[in-house]
Amino acid sequence: MDMGIKPMKRTLRMLWHNLYTARQPRTGADRWKAFLSQVTPEAVASTALSTAAARALFKRLVRVVEIEPHSFCNRQCAFCTNALINRRGANVLFPDQVYQRLLANLASIGYAQKILFARYSEPLAHEHIIEMLHAARAACPASEIMITSNGDYLDRDMLKRLASSGLNRLHVSIYLANDETWTSALAAQRVAAFRQRLGVQPHHHQANEAMIYEDYKVPGLALFSCGAQNLAVTGFDRGGALHQLTKSSFSRLPPCPMVFENFTVDYNGLVMPCCNLRGDDPAQARLSLGDLRLSDIFTIYGGTAAASWRRRLAGFGPKAPPCASCKQSLPPDEQGESLRGAWRRAFARKGLQALTDHGIRQGTQ
Ligand code: SF4
Ligand code: SF4
Numbered sequence: 001m002d003m004g005i006k007p008m009k010r011t012l013r014m015l016w017h018n019l020y021t022a023r024q025p026r027t028g029a030d031r032w033k034a035f036l037s038q039v040t041p042e043a044v045a046s047t048a049l050s051t052a053a054a055r056a057l058f059k060r061l062v063r064v065v066e067i068e069p070h071s072f073c074n075r076q077c078a079f080c081t082n083a084l085i086n087r088r089g090a091n092v093l094f095p096d097q098v099y100q101r102l103l104a105n106l107a108s109i110g111y112a113q114k115i116l117f118a119r120y121s122e123p124l125a126h127e128h129i130i131e132m133l134h135a136a137r138a139a140c141p142a143s144e145i146m147i148t149s150n151g152d153y154l155d156r157d158m159l160k161r162l163a164s165s166g167l168n169r170l171h172v173s174i175y176l177a178n179d180e181t182w183t184s185a186l187a188a189q190r191v192a193a194f195r196q197r198l199g200v201q202p203h204h205h206q207a208n209e210a211m212i213y214e215d216y217k218v219p220g221l222a223l224f225s226c227g228a229q230n231l232a233v234t235g236f237d238r239g240g241a242l243h244q245l246t247k248s249s250f251s252r253l254p255p256c257p258m259v260f261e262n263f264t265v266d267y268n269g270l271v272m273p274c275c276n277l278r279g280d281d282p283a284q285a286r287l288s289l290g291d292l293r294l295s296d297i298f299t300i301y302g303g304t305a306a307a308s309w310r311r312r313l314a315g316f317g318p319k320a321p322p323c324a325s326c327k328q329s330l331p332p333d334e335q336g337e338s339l340r341g342a343w344r345r346a347f348a349r350k351g352l353q354a355l356t357d358h359g360i361r362q363g364t365q
Contacts, residue, residue, distance in 0.1 A: 054302020
């Protein structure tokens with residue numbers, strides 16, 4: 001397939017966006033229209049919401065609850081902040097009491113969107129993931145429950161157990177070693193070896209010079225997919241932490257839907273504004289929105305810290321670190337110039353003029 005670099009990156013972002021964040025895959029334009037409708041005065045309030053309002057807002061907006069099931073990952077990929085923060089030491093499990101409370105909170109609003117087990121851990125590195133899946137399925141019977149894994153601990157037996165544990169989607173990211181250079185031929189070899197190890201054949205296959213994606217039919221799973229990407233091209237700079245992935249000529253202007261739609265929890269219960277940021281990074285720990293060991297999910301989502309992030313990222317305009325260089329969740333034309341007018345008009349109707357164009361910069365309130 002012959003594609004220019006920009007269309008190729010767009011295709012990749014859409015594919016990965018659909019995998020990770022959309023229950024019903026939406027096209028770029030639809031996604032941004034839906035996001036615009038979510039930016040209501042209540043979502044960007046400058047004072048904490050009442051419990052009832054926070055519960056309603058969470059139910060209306062949150063599409064992905066991402067949980068780090070434990071601290072351990074067996075790899076230290078160069079394009080991941082685990083290259084800077086070693087996660088190969090003792091494995092600290094997500095506290096069970098906190099997990100049960102989180103699930104009870106979700107069950108109390110009939111949460112039916114995605115629950116994703118991932119972050120900077122390898123979810124299949126510890127058996128307790130099976131129990132966590134069963135508990136999530138019992139609490140949220142209509143949710144789409146997903147794991148993303150590096151595949152290192154996955155074998156045919158584990159695949160069967162996962163498929164009968166309440167999981168809907170399993171996505172395996174195939175990574176090359178840090179001393180290997182990406183070529184599509186090498187990636188294709190690794191994907192073929194993975195298929196052979198798991199005894200599966202693709203029923204859908206898509207590839208270009210920077211990625212391979214395919215999926216397989218497995219009884220009990222709505223989706224079992226595998227992908228390999230050239231992350232030196234497509235990786236994110238993780239809030240500026242990965243300097244080699246920061247593009248100096250790029251400054252983010254578009255809003256960020258992540259702080260509206262995602263609820264992201266570290267292995268220790270700290271809630272972060274998005275999947276790029278982590279509470280065990282000393283430079284990012286202060287960005288935490290709250291601690292689930294001390295609060296429930298609604299207090300944190302409806303609290304002033306979370307609302308302040310949403311206010312700062314609701315409109316077009318320059319963003320401050322850690323968002324200034326972030327390319328996560330950009331509109332299809334990268335800087336969203338064609339959306340900007342629609343944003344301005346909609347914000348005027350909603351009385352949110354102060355949040356558009358020049359925005360509110362991080363750290364100014
Ligand atoms: S990218 Fe995944 S497998 Fe690699 S270090 Fe990060 S969490 Fe681990
Ligand atoms: S723009 Fe900021 S909040 Fe949004 S994904 Fe990037 S780092 Fe996270």
